[in-house]
Amino acid sequence: MIMGFGSVLKNGFTRRRFMKGALLGAGAVATGSAWEIAQAMATGKKAGDVRGYGVEPGRVNIGSNENPLGASPRAVAAIAENLHKINRYDFGVDLPVRLNKQHNVPGVEGFELSFEDMRSFMRFRELNRVMVTPGSGPILQALAVIAAGNGGECIEAVPGYGSVARGFQSFQMMGKDVSVVRVPTTGDFVHDLGAMKAAITPTTSLIVVTNPNNPTGTIVPYDELVSLVDAAPEQAIVLIDEAYIHFVRDPNYQDAVKLALERDNVVVARTFSKIYGLAGMRIGYAVGGQRMMNMLMAHMGFFGGGLSTLGMHAALAALDDDEFVDRTLTVVNDGKEYLSAEFDRLGLAYTPSHGNYMIVDVGRDSRRMSGALFRRGVMVRSGSGYRTREVDLLGNHLRVTIGKPDELEVFVNELENILGGSSQG
Structure with a gap:
């Protein structure tokens, strides 16, 4: 269940406690005591004082939902250990085998792939229910092409990620007989699955659910997803984008992989960009039944467009980096509680989030x-830009990625300075 964000201050979750606890949890203190550094950070830092991972000094980049702790150390080590192999092609079968096992795909438990025995390779092709790609973007693009190929209709929530809907719009511009139906979320920015079901027609060819939703961070219960899939026409693909699934805070929450394996029209898309910190490596994958795998392979080939040698080794290593995942979740969860308390203090409305980001209503033009x-x-x-025909739904909202404690401190300081000033510059 979501923690009661409004009560964090009552529970003693102060700014200084946030800074101190996150520093200790992340092992970020190099010199001096953690408490001294936390106290220094809590006095009004500017962006010029911040040194974030993978960004130039003096910049606070909390706009792209990247991992604030950098990349998985195990992944970085694996990249270094395999640099000498980049002159060779690597068909990347080890990662699909591992992901099939991780997601309990029937028939793969105990399976061992041997290139000395081509029968094992052919057997894996029959069992495989995972398509690994250079990022999850190619999966979304491929499904848009497949679903729009003979004309059709895409249903997607707004505010929502929107990538697939934009793909459909590109077909519209080329004269294809396709359409996009954007269904507004509820007042709490949750997918309105009832309205999405009501929007289904015999020509619906693709239904998209981003879960947790980006940019709002809200989630859809599993049983409601099942109901949506049940309502979809036979020819319609249901895409469930789980890029942020690792950040869901409800311990009883069920992801949609089982649903994708059981139904022949459901695909789950995932990425290594967020929880594992590998955005720059571009590693993603799809999970689906045999029909969906055949569709994707017909469009992308068995190897999904070709993951690099270093990407494959980085992903395999990251899957074993439980310590990094735990540290990331600690920093993200503490950061969300800190921001919630600060937004409460500033009187700003916000949406509790199951992602590594939050949206906050700043009461003025967010651009x-x-x-x-x-x-x-x-x-x-x-x-700004998440629109129905009449309303810019998030025109006054910012989406804030959960950064390191000092990055969030700078953001809050500067936000408060702007809100308290006579101008927005």
């Missing part, structure tokens, strides 16, 4: 606000 923050060295994402 101008994000621009003002950018000029102060802080990069966040404006919510």
